Amino acid sequence: MSFSDSYPHGHNAIAVTSASPSNEPFNVLIVGGGVAALEAALALRDLGGTRIRTTMLARGPEFVYRPMTVREPFDYALAQRHPLERIARDIGVELRIDSFKWLEAETRVVHTEAGEQLSYDALLLALGARMHPRFKHVLTIDDKRIDQLLHGLIQDVEGGYVHSLAFIVPGRMGWPLPIYELALMTAARAYDMNVELSITIATPEDAPLAIFGAGASDAVRQLLEEQGISTIASAYCEVPGPGCVAINPGSRELHVDRIVAMPELHGPSVPGVPLGSPGGFIPVDARCKVAGVERVYAAGDATDFAIKHGGIAAQQADVAAQAIAALAGLAGEPEPFRPDIHGILLTGGKPLYLSAHVTGGHGSSSEITEAPTWSPATKIAAKYLAPYLEARERAASSG
Numbered sequence: 001m002s003f004s005d006s007y008p009h010g011h012n013a014i015a016v017t018s019a020s021p022s023n024e025p026f027n028v029l030i031v032g033g034g035v036a037a038l039e040a041a042l043a044l045r046d047l048g049g050t051r052i053r054t055t056m057l058a059r060g061p062e063f064v065y066r067p068m069t070v071r072e073p074f075d076y077a078l079a080q081r082h083p084l085e086r087i088a089r090d091i092g093v094e095l096r097i098d099s100f101k102w103l104e105a106e107t108r109v110v111h112t113e114a115g116e117q118l119s120y121d122a123l124l125l126a127l128g129a130r131m132h133p134r135f136k137h138v139l140t141i142d143d144k145r146i147d148q149l150l151h152g153l154i155q156d157v158e159g160g161y162v163h164s165l166a167f168i169v170p171g172r173m174g175w176p177l178p179i180y181e182l183a184l185m186t187a188a189r190a191y192d193m194n195v196e197l198s199i200t201i202a203t204p205e206d207a208p209l210a211i212f213g214a215g216a217s218d219a220v221r222q223l224l225e226e227q228g229i230s231t232i233a234s235a236y237c238e239v240p241g242p243g244c245v246a247i248n249p250g251s252r253e254l255h256v257d258r259i260v261a262m263p264e265l266h267g268p269s270v271p272g273v274p275l276g277s278p279g280g281f282i283p284v285d286a287r288c289k290v291a292g293v294e295r296v297y298a299a300g301d302a303t304d305f306a307i308k309h310g311g312i313a314a315q316q317a318d319v320a321a322q323a324i325a326a327l328a329g330l331a332g333e334p335e336p337f338r339p340d341i342h343g344i345l346l347t348g349g350k351p352l353y354l355s356a357h358v359t360g361g362h363g364s365s366s367e368i369t370e371a372p373t374w375s376p377a378t379k380i381a382a383k384y385l386a387p388y389l390e391a392r393e394r395a396a397s398s399g
Protein backbone atom coordinates (compact mmCIF):
# COMPACT_ATOMS: atom_id res chain seq x y z
CA MET A 1 0.00 0.00 0.00
CA SER A 2 1.44 3.41 -0.92
CA PHE A 3 1.63 6.37 1.45
CA SER A 4 -1.08 8.19 -0.53
CA ASP A 5 -3.41 5.19 -0.10
CA SER A 6 -2.86 5.15 3.64
CA TYR A 7 -3.04 8.93 4.18
CA PRO A 8 -6.73 9.80 4.58
CA HIS A 9 -8.13 12.05 1.83
CA GLY A 10 -10.65 14.68 2.85
CA HIS A 11 -11.62 12.75 5.97
CA ASN A 12 -13.69 15.59 7.42
CA ALA A 13 -15.03 16.86 4.09
CA ILE A 14 -18.43 18.49 4.36
CA ALA A 15 -20.92 17.03 1.88
CA VAL A 16 -22.36 20.23 0.42
CA THR A 17 -23.65 20.34 -3.12
CA SER A 18 -24.68 23.97 -3.44
CA ALA A 19 -21.25 25.64 -3.57
CA SER A 20 -21.74 26.91 -7.10
CA PRO A 21 -24.79 26.70 -9.37
CA SER A 22 -22.87 24.75 -12.01
CA ASN A 23 -21.62 22.22 -9.46
CA GLU A 24 -18.12 22.91 -10.75
CA PRO A 25 -15.48 22.62 -8.02
CA PHE A 26 -14.42 25.91 -6.43
CA ASN A 27 -11.10 26.85 -7.97
CA VAL A 28 -8.41 27.85 -5.44
CA LEU A 29 -4.95 28.97 -6.48
CA ILE A 30 -2.25 28.89 -3.81
CA VAL A 31 1.00 30.70 -4.56
CA GLY A 32 3.99 29.26 -2.68
CA GLY A 33 5.31 25.87 -1.65
CA GLY A 34 6.27 26.48 1.97
CA VAL A 35 4.58 26.02 5.34
CA ALA A 36 1.60 28.32 4.73
CA ALA A 37 0.93 26.95 1.24
CA LEU A 38 1.01 23.29 2.29
CA GLU A 39 -0.98 23.85 5.49
CA ALA A 40 -3.67 25.70 3.50
CA ALA A 41 -3.80 22.97 0.84
CA LEU A 42 -4.29 20.31 3.52
CA ALA A 43 -6.90 22.41 5.35
CA LEU A 44 -8.85 23.05 2.14
CA ARG A 45 -8.93 19.36 1.39
CA ASP A 46 -10.25 18.71 4.87
CA LEU A 47 -12.87 21.45 4.66
CA GLY A 48 -13.98 21.09 1.06
CA GLY A 49 -12.95 17.62 -0.15
CA THR A 50 -13.52 17.33 -3.89
CA ARG A 51 -15.74 20.44 -3.91
CA ILE A 52 -12.52 22.47 -3.95
CA ARG A 53 -9.96 22.14 -6.73
CA THR A 54 -6.58 23.41 -5.57
CA THR A 55 -3.65 24.41 -7.76
CA MET A 56 -0.30 25.25 -6.19
CA LEU A 57 2.11 27.57 -7.99
CA ALA A 58 5.56 27.18 -6.46
CA ARG A 59 8.92 28.51 -7.55
CA GLY A 60 11.00 25.51 -6.48
CA PRO A 61 10.39 21.73 -6.52
CA GLU A 62 11.06 21.05 -2.81
CA PHE A 63 9.60 21.77 0.60
CA VAL A 64 12.55 22.32 2.94
CA TYR A 65 12.06 22.00 6.69
CA ARG A 66 13.82 25.31 7.33
CA PRO A 67 14.02 25.23 11.16
CA MET A 68 16.36 22.22 11.12
CA THR A 69 18.89 23.92 8.81
CA VAL A 70 20.48 25.56 11.90
CA ARG A 71 22.01 22.17 12.77
CA GLU A 72 23.77 21.69 9.44
CA PRO A 73 27.00 23.67 10.18
CA PHE A 74 27.52 21.49 13.28
CA ASP A 75 27.73 18.27 11.20
CA TYR A 76 24.28 17.04 12.11
CA ALA A 77 22.01 15.53 9.45
CA LEU A 78 20.66 17.76 6.68
CA ALA A 79 17.25 19.32 7.24
CA GLN A 80 14.47 17.24 5.70
CA ARG A 81 13.59 18.00 2.09
CA HIS A 82 10.35 16.73 0.54
CA PRO A 83 9.59 16.79 -3.19
CA LEU A 84 6.49 18.97 -3.69
CA GLU A 85 5.38 16.66 -6.49
CA ARG A 86 5.00 13.78 -4.01
CA ILE A 87 3.11 15.93 -1.53
CA ALA A 88 0.85 17.31 -4.26
CA ARG A 89 0.07 13.76 -5.39
CA ASP A 90 -0.70 12.68 -1.82
CA ILE A 91 -3.14 15.47 -1.20
CA GLY A 92 -4.69 15.78 -4.64
CA VAL A 93 -3.33 19.20 -5.58
CA GLU A 94 -2.26 20.24 -9.07
CA LEU A 95 1.33 21.52 -8.90
CA ARG A 96 2.84 24.12 -11.25
CA ILE A 97 6.57 24.85 -10.88
CA ASP A 98 6.80 28.42 -12.08
CA SER A 99 6.96 31.89 -10.51
CA PHE A 100 4.20 34.33 -9.75
CA LYS A 101 4.89 37.50 -11.77
CA TRP A 102 1.90 39.77 -11.34
CA LEU A 103 -1.73 39.84 -10.30
CA GLU A 104 -4.61 41.13 -12.40
CA ALA A 105 -7.17 41.25 -9.60
CA GLU A 106 -10.07 42.70 -11.65
CA THR A 107 -10.14 39.66 -13.98
CA ARG A 108 -8.95 37.24 -11.24
CA VAL A 109 -5.87 36.17 -13.16
CA VAL A 110 -2.34 35.40 -11.94
CA HIS A 111 0.41 35.85 -14.54
CA THR A 112 3.49 33.67 -14.25
CA GLU A 113 7.14 34.14 -15.27
CA ALA A 114 6.68 31.45 -17.94
CA GLY A 115 3.83 33.47 -19.46
CA GLU A 116 0.91 31.38 -18.19
CA GLN A 117 -2.34 32.93 -17.00
CA LEU A 118 -4.00 31.12 -14.11
CA SER A 119 -7.53 32.07 -13.12
CA TYR A 120 -9.08 31.53 -9.70
CA ASP A 121 -12.25 31.76 -7.64
CA ALA A 122 -10.05 32.49 -4.60
CA LEU A 123 -6.33 33.19 -4.38
CA LEU A 124 -4.05 32.54 -1.40
CA LEU A 125 -0.66 34.27 -1.39
CA ALA A 126 1.87 32.27 0.65
CA LEU A 127 5.05 33.60 -0.89
CA GLY A 128 7.17 33.96 2.24
CA ALA A 129 9.53 36.85 2.91
CA ARG A 130 12.57 37.94 0.92
CA MET A 131 15.91 37.95 2.74
CA HIS A 132 18.37 40.84 2.39
CA PRO A 133 21.79 41.12 3.97
CA ARG A 134 21.68 44.28 6.10
CA PHE A 135 25.39 44.66 6.93
CA LYS A 136 28.78 44.42 5.24
CA HIS A 137 31.71 42.70 7.02
CA VAL A 138 29.48 39.97 8.53
CA LEU A 139 28.31 36.44 7.74
CA THR A 140 24.60 36.83 6.97
CA ILE A 141 22.51 33.73 7.55
CA ASP A 142 20.87 32.26 4.47
CA ASP A 143 19.26 28.94 5.32
CA LYS A 144 19.56 27.76 1.69
CA ARG A 145 23.37 27.54 2.17
CA ILE A 146 23.85 27.77 5.91
CA ASP A 147 26.35 24.91 6.08
CA GLN A 148 28.53 26.51 3.40
CA LEU A 149 28.32 29.86 5.22
CA LEU A 150 29.00 28.75 8.79
CA HIS A 151 30.87 25.44 8.62
CA GLY A 152 34.28 27.15 8.37
CA LEU A 153 33.44 29.39 11.33
CA ILE A 154 32.46 26.41 13.50
CA GLN A 155 35.69 24.64 12.49
CA ASP A 156 37.65 27.77 13.47
CA VAL A 157 35.86 27.78 16.85
CA GLU A 158 36.72 24.09 17.32
CA GLY A 159 40.34 24.77 16.42
CA GLY A 160 40.57 27.66 18.90
CA TYR A 161 41.21 30.26 16.15
CA VAL A 162 38.16 32.37 17.07
CA HIS A 163 37.90 33.82 20.58
CA SER A 164 34.95 36.20 20.32
CA LEU A 165 31.78 36.19 18.30
CA ALA A 166 28.78 38.51 17.98
CA PHE A 167 25.39 37.33 16.76
CA ILE A 168 23.31 40.32 15.69
CA VAL A 169 19.71 40.86 14.62
CA PRO A 170 18.86 43.78 12.32
CA GLY A 171 15.98 46.05 13.29
CA ARG A 172 13.32 44.68 10.98
CA MET A 173 10.98 41.80 11.65
CA GLY A 174 12.78 38.48 11.68
CA TRP A 175 12.55 34.85 12.73
CA PRO A 176 12.85 34.73 16.53
CA LEU A 177 14.62 31.43 17.25
CA PRO A 178 17.60 30.77 14.96
CA ILE A 179 20.05 33.39 16.30
CA TYR A 180 19.65 31.99 19.86
CA GLU A 181 19.97 28.42 18.62
CA LEU A 182 23.14 29.20 16.66
CA ALA A 183 24.67 31.03 19.65
CA LEU A 184 23.78 28.22 22.09
CA MET A 185 24.99 25.44 19.79
CA THR A 186 28.25 27.32 19.13
CA ALA A 187 28.80 27.82 22.88
CA ALA A 188 28.14 24.11 23.49
CA ARG A 189 30.57 23.12 20.74
CA ALA A 190 33.30 25.41 22.17
CA TYR A 191 32.72 23.90 25.63
CA ASP A 192 32.94 20.35 24.23
CA MET A 193 36.24 21.24 22.53
CA ASN A 194 37.54 22.91 25.69
CA VAL A 195 37.95 26.21 23.86
CA GLU A 196 37.55 29.71 25.42
CA LEU A 197 34.94 31.65 23.45
CA SER A 198 33.07 34.83 24.29
CA ILE A 199 29.64 35.19 22.61
CA THR A 200 27.40 38.26 22.57
CA ILE A 201 23.90 38.47 21.11
CA ALA A 202 22.66 41.98 20.21
CA THR A 203 18.97 42.19 19.40
CA PRO A 204 16.26 44.85 19.08
CA GLU A 205 13.91 42.69 21.22
CA ASP A 206 13.09 44.07 24.70
CA ALA A 207 14.46 40.82 26.17
CA PRO A 208 15.63 37.48 24.71
CA LEU A 209 12.71 35.83 22.88
CA ALA A 210 10.32 38.42 24.33
CA ILE A 211 7.48 37.27 22.06
CA PHE A 212 7.31 34.05 24.08
CA GLY A 213 6.36 36.13 27.13
CA ALA A 214 8.09 37.10 30.38
CA GLY A 215 8.30 33.61 31.93
CA ALA A 216 9.91 31.92 28.93
CA SER A 217 12.08 34.94 28.18
CA ASP A 218 13.48 35.02 31.74
CA ALA A 219 14.32 31.33 31.58
CA VAL A 220 16.08 31.79 28.23
CA ARG A 221 18.05 34.77 29.61
CA GLN A 222 19.15 32.59 32.53
CA LEU A 223 20.16 29.75 30.20
CA LEU A 224 22.19 32.16 28.05
CA GLU A 225 23.96 33.47 31.16
CA GLU A 226 24.72 29.92 32.32
CA GLN A 227 26.28 29.19 28.92
CA GLY A 228 28.39 32.36 29.20
CA ILE A 229 26.49 34.19 26.44
CA SER A 230 25.93 37.95 26.99
CA THR A 231 22.77 39.46 25.60
CA ILE A 232 22.28 43.13 24.74
CA ALA A 233 18.55 43.79 24.31
CA SER A 234 16.86 46.85 22.70
CA ALA A 235 19.99 47.14 20.55
CA TYR A 236 19.98 48.55 17.03
CA CYS A 237 23.29 47.58 15.50
CA GLU A 238 25.50 48.99 12.78
CA VAL A 239 28.70 47.39 11.53
CA PRO A 240 31.10 50.20 10.62
CA GLY A 241 34.02 47.88 9.85
CA PRO A 242 35.28 44.30 10.17
CA GLY A 243 34.88 42.99 13.72
CA CYS A 244 33.18 46.14 15.00
CA VAL A 245 29.53 46.35 16.13
CA ALA A 246 28.21 49.81 17.03
CA ILE A 247 25.20 49.55 19.34
CA ASN A 248 22.47 52.22 19.29
CA PRO A 249 21.07 53.94 21.24
CA GLY A 250 24.20 54.95 23.12
CA SER A 251 27.71 54.90 21.83
CA ARG A 252 28.86 51.45 22.77
CA GLU A 253 31.11 49.43 20.45
CA LEU A 254 31.85 45.73 20.53
CA HIS A 255 35.09 44.42 19.03
CA VAL A 256 34.99 40.74 18.12
CA ASP A 257 36.77 38.26 15.86
CA ARG A 258 33.67 37.46 13.76
CA ILE A 259 30.10 38.70 13.36
CA VAL A 260 27.09 36.59 12.33
CA ALA A 261 23.88 38.43 11.41
CA MET A 262 20.32 37.49 10.63
CA PRO A 263 19.06 38.82 7.28
CA GLU A 264 16.59 41.67 7.10
CA LEU A 265 13.19 40.47 5.89
CA HIS A 266 11.05 42.19 3.27
CA GLY A 267 7.65 41.41 1.83
CA PRO A 268 7.24 39.91 -1.64
CA SER A 269 6.43 43.18 -3.54
CA VAL A 270 4.60 41.62 -6.48
CA PRO A 271 2.89 43.98 -8.99
CA GLY A 272 -0.87 44.05 -8.45
CA VAL A 273 -0.63 42.92 -4.80
CA PRO A 274 -1.28 45.74 -2.31
CA LEU A 275 1.64 46.61 -0.05
CA GLY A 276 1.14 47.34 3.62
CA SER A 277 3.77 48.23 6.17
CA PRO A 278 7.21 49.55 5.25
CA GLY A 279 9.13 46.59 3.91
CA GLY A 280 6.50 45.56 1.39
CA PHE A 281 4.58 42.99 3.47
CA ILE A 282 1.01 42.17 2.39
CA PRO A 283 -1.66 43.78 4.60
CA VAL A 284 -4.21 41.26 5.92
CA ASP A 285 -7.20 41.54 8.23
CA ALA A 286 -8.01 39.17 11.11
CA ARG A 287 -9.40 36.60 8.63
CA CYS A 288 -6.29 36.82 6.46
CA LYS A 289 -8.09 38.63 3.64
CA VAL A 290 -5.89 41.05 1.72
CA ALA A 291 -7.04 44.64 2.08
CA GLY A 292 -8.32 46.26 -1.12
CA VAL A 293 -8.70 43.21 -3.40
CA GLU A 294 -11.61 40.77 -3.63
CA ARG A 295 -11.16 37.01 -3.11
CA VAL A 296 -7.48 37.34 -2.29
CA TYR A 297 -6.04 36.02 1.01
CA ALA A 298 -2.49 35.83 2.35
CA ALA A 299 -0.72 33.85 5.06
CA GLY A 300 2.74 33.44 6.53
CA ASP A 301 5.94 35.44 6.37
CA ALA A 302 4.67 37.44 3.36
CA THR A 303 2.01 39.18 5.46
CA ASP A 304 2.33 42.29 7.61
CA PHE A 305 1.80 40.28 10.82
CA ALA A 306 4.82 41.17 12.97
CA ILE A 307 5.89 37.65 14.02
CA LYS A 308 7.59 35.56 11.35
CA HIS A 309 7.35 31.96 12.54
CA GLY A 310 6.29 28.70 10.90
CA GLY A 311 3.62 27.93 13.51
CA ILE A 312 2.11 31.38 13.01
CA ALA A 313 2.22 30.93 9.20
CA ALA A 314 0.28 27.67 9.64
CA GLN A 315 -2.35 29.26 11.90
CA GLN A 316 -2.88 32.06 9.38
CA ALA A 317 -3.14 29.44 6.61
CA ASP A 318 -5.86 27.62 8.59
CA VAL A 319 -7.83 30.86 9.03
CA ALA A 320 -7.43 31.75 5.32
CA ALA A 321 -8.45 28.23 4.25
CA GLN A 322 -11.59 28.42 6.34
CA ALA A 323 -12.41 31.89 4.97
CA ILE A 324 -12.02 30.51 1.44
CA ALA A 325 -14.19 27.47 2.25
CA ALA A 326 -16.80 29.88 3.65
CA LEU A 327 -16.65 31.91 0.42
CA ALA A 328 -17.29 28.66 -1.46
CA GLY A 329 -20.27 27.93 0.79
CA LEU A 330 -18.57 24.91 2.32
CA ALA A 331 -17.83 26.11 5.88
CA GLY A 332 -18.79 28.76 8.39
CA GLU A 333 -16.82 31.98 8.73
CA PRO A 334 -13.55 31.46 10.61
CA GLU A 335 -12.85 32.88 14.02
CA PRO A 336 -10.48 35.86 13.74
CA PHE A 337 -6.79 35.00 13.87
CA ARG A 338 -5.67 34.72 17.54
CA PRO A 339 -2.09 33.53 17.46
CA ASP A 340 -0.51 31.03 19.81
CA ILE A 341 3.20 30.56 19.41
CA HIS A 342 5.06 27.31 20.06
CA GLY A 343 8.78 26.91 19.61
CA ILE A 344 11.41 24.26 20.22
CA LEU A 345 14.68 25.94 21.13
CA LEU A 346 17.71 23.84 20.14
CA THR A 347 20.44 24.43 22.71
CA GLY A 348 23.27 22.04 21.85
CA GLY A 349 22.01 19.94 24.79
CA LYS A 350 18.41 19.14 25.68
CA PRO A 351 15.91 21.22 23.68
CA LEU A 352 13.46 23.53 25.45
CA TYR A 353 9.77 23.88 24.61
CA LEU A 354 8.29 27.39 24.63
CA SER A 355 4.63 28.40 24.27
CA ALA A 356 2.65 31.59 24.61
CA HIS A 357 -0.54 33.23 23.53
CA VAL A 358 0.40 36.37 21.58
CA THR A 359 -1.27 39.70 22.30
CA GLY A 360 0.03 43.08 21.16
CA GLY A 361 3.27 41.58 19.84
CA HIS A 362 4.18 39.94 23.18
CA GLY A 363 3.48 36.54 24.67
CA SER A 364 1.13 36.07 27.59
CA SER A 365 0.46 32.82 29.50
CA SER A 366 4.09 32.15 28.78
CA GLU A 367 5.44 28.65 29.40
CA ILE A 368 8.84 26.96 29.09
CA THR A 369 9.20 23.24 29.70
CA GLU A 370 11.64 20.40 29.19
CA ALA A 371 8.93 18.22 27.66
CA PRO A 372 6.62 19.14 24.79
CA THR A 373 3.19 20.57 25.58
CA TRP A 374 1.81 20.20 22.05
CA SER A 375 1.46 17.26 19.70
CA PRO A 376 3.05 16.25 17.46
CA ALA A 377 5.99 17.99 19.12
CA THR A 378 7.59 19.31 15.96
CA LYS A 379 9.47 22.54 15.38
CA ILE A 380 6.72 23.84 13.16
CA ALA A 381 3.48 23.39 15.08
CA ALA A 382 0.84 23.08 12.36
CA LYS A 383 -2.58 21.45 12.69
CA TYR A 384 -2.46 19.59 9.36
CA LEU A 385 1.13 19.80 8.11
CA ALA A 386 2.83 18.48 11.26
CA PRO A 387 0.86 15.18 11.41
CA TYR A 388 1.07 14.84 7.61
CA LEU A 389 4.89 15.13 7.62
CA GLU A 390 5.13 12.84 10.63
CA ALA A 391 3.06 10.20 8.83
CA ARG A 392 5.17 10.66 5.67
CA GLU A 393 8.41 10.15 7.61
CA ARG A 394 7.01 7.14 9.45
CA ALA A 395 6.02 5.61 6.12
CA ALA A 396 9.48 6.36 4.64
CA SER A 397 11.32 4.80 7.59
CA SER A 398 9.16 1.66 7.57
CA GLY A 399 10.04 1.27 3.86
Ligand SMILES: Cc1cc2nc3c(=O)[nH]c(=O)nc-3n(C[C@H](O)[C@H](O)[C@H](O)COP(=O)(O)OP(=O)(O)OC[C@H]3O[C@@H](n4cnc5c(N)ncnc54)[C@H](O)[C@@H]3O)c2cc1C
Pocket residue numbers: 031032033034035036037057058059060066067068069070098099100101126127128129143175177178299300301302308309310311312313342343344379380381
Ligand atom coordinates in the same frame (compact mmCIF):
# COMPACT_ATOMS: atom_id res chain seq x y z
C1 LIG B 1 16.98 29.16 10.03
C2 LIG B 1 15.50 29.26 10.36
C3 LIG B 1 15.00 28.65 11.51
C4 LIG B 1 13.64 28.74 11.83
N1 LIG B 1 13.14 28.11 12.94
C5 LIG B 1 11.81 28.04 13.14
C6 LIG B 1 11.28 27.25 14.19
O1 LIG B 1 12.00 26.64 14.97
N2 LIG B 1 9.92 27.18 14.32
C7 LIG B 1 9.08 27.83 13.47
O2 LIG B 1 7.87 27.71 13.62
N3 LIG B 1 9.57 28.61 12.48
C8 LIG B 1 10.91 28.72 12.29
N4 LIG B 1 11.40 29.46 11.25
C9 LIG B 1 10.48 30.30 10.47
C10 LIG B 1 9.74 29.49 9.42
O3 LIG B 1 10.61 28.71 8.65
C11 LIG B 1 8.99 30.48 8.52
O4 LIG B 1 8.22 31.34 9.34
C12 LIG B 1 8.08 29.72 7.58
O5 LIG B 1 8.87 28.98 6.67
C13 LIG B 1 7.17 30.67 6.83
O6 LIG B 1 6.38 29.94 5.96
P1 LIG B 1 5.83 30.62 4.61
O7 LIG B 1 5.06 29.54 3.93
O8 LIG B 1 5.17 31.90 4.92
O9 LIG B 1 7.12 31.01 3.77
P2 LIG B 1 8.26 30.10 3.18
O10 LIG B 1 8.49 28.90 4.00
O11 LIG B 1 9.40 31.05 2.94
O12 LIG B 1 7.68 29.62 1.78
C14 LIG B 1 7.49 30.52 0.72
C15 LIG B 1 7.26 29.71 -0.53
O13 LIG B 1 6.89 30.59 -1.61
C16 LIG B 1 7.67 30.28 -2.74
N5 LIG B 1 7.77 31.51 -3.55
C17 LIG B 1 8.38 32.66 -3.24
N6 LIG B 1 8.23 33.54 -4.24
C18 LIG B 1 7.49 32.92 -5.19
C19 LIG B 1 6.99 33.32 -6.47
N7 LIG B 1 7.20 34.55 -6.97
N8 LIG B 1 6.25 32.44 -7.17
C20 LIG B 1 6.00 31.19 -6.68
N9 LIG B 1 6.45 30.76 -5.47
C21 LIG B 1 7.19 31.61 -4.75
C22 LIG B 1 9.00 29.82 -2.16
O14 LIG B 1 9.75 29.08 -3.14
C23 LIG B 1 8.51 28.97 -1.01
O15 LIG B 1 8.10 27.69 -1.47
C24 LIG B 1 12.77 29.43 10.94
C25 LIG B 1 13.27 30.05 9.78
C26 LIG B 1 14.63 29.96 9.49
C27 LIG B 1 15.15 30.60 8.22
